Amino acid sequence: MSDAAAVQSPWQVARIVRIEKRTPRVTSFFLQPSRPFAYRAGQHVDVRLTAPDGYQARRSYSIASAPESGGVIELAIEKLDDGEVSPFFHEVAAIGDEIELRGPLGGHFVWPEDGNGPLVLVGGGSGVVPLMSMVRHRAARNSSVPVVLVFSARVWDEVIFRDELITLDDRQDGFDLVLTLTREAARRPADYSRRVDVAMMAQAMARLPEPPGLAFVCGSNAFVSAAAQALIDAGVAAENIRTERYGI
């Protein structure tokens, strides 16, 4: 593979300039780094919180915004009830607060710049976040690379970026959105209401003019395992599947 080494950067202070609730469990925090940086769609940043007693907690969050969106980066953070960082963002963080962050990070789960043919993106829940950066990047540069996004959520109201994704889908410019709801009936004619499986992957890929060059899969470990296996069973070579797992 030919990924360029990621360019590193030290910790820096970023200011929260906007907060937008996306779904009942996911809120976007827009951060303005004091030293803006270039990044590739799919990369993440590390965030560090420091308590008065010196204790520090750090977590990685994928960037949802497109590299073209200027100096402000969007992190869409899901609240994990037993977490220590995501509840801080959801319950405490306010516009004007300063947070330490470091990035961009990650050199594998990134939009390929050198033309790898059509792409299949598969996201489960907040696993859609780095894929959203890719979809927005494609739109921002008016790319003609065919892309199909299969996005699995539990219910319609938990489809993060729903209106924006449907608007992009309606442009019919080579981006296709496939939604699948695991706990609710499908709302759009060609969508699904079940967990991702090989038939769904085959049908999604049939929307592309030619077989995909790469597939990107992001979500929980169980979701990524199932989706990656479904892609393999639908004919995608394992070495062309890049995954990012929350770990759990």
Added chain:
Amino acid sequence: MVTRGFSSGRRPPTDDDARIPPGQYLEQGFPVLSAGPTPRVGTQDWSFTLKHGPRPIKKWNWAEFNALPQTKMTRDIHCVTAWTKFDTSWQGVLVDDILADAGLEPPTGFTLAHAFDGYTTNVPVKDLTAGKALVALLYEGKPITPDHGGPARLLVPHLYFWKSAKWLNGLQFTTRDEPGFWELRGYHIYGDPWREQRYTDDP
């Protein structure tokens, strides 16, 4: 810089702070992380090859490898994604015993570990020998599951866990310290959790 409104009160509890490297938190589960799909490697198809540069030195099949002396090791492990897990128990073959079986003194100071999915990671010889590392065959007394790297994974517990390559199929001595998969993609060439060597430009 103190973060407004953040306190250590949400921190996952631990009774032993001294065992947690900087920036890490204590995890009770065993998270799974990998860059691609989980390969399913059957023990009948498994082999382990020791190489010096491009030259194979010795190759073991599953039965031959399992016949080597086995050692148990219980260690804390530290993932670069910030979780630390205490007291993970493994059993396998010390790298020292692999070299002894091959009748090989380390010919260079560096290695690349290789895996069935094409993954590589570099580890200096001094971090693999003198009882520091093993090729693990069992986790908590049972065969290692595919998502945790079975049939066999490298265990180098004193370095960040990406160095403990899953689905291991070989160890190659290299003349220079050659960066592996993640080391080419922004992660630290050595990866000492106690010095917080996460990314390329960490000291």
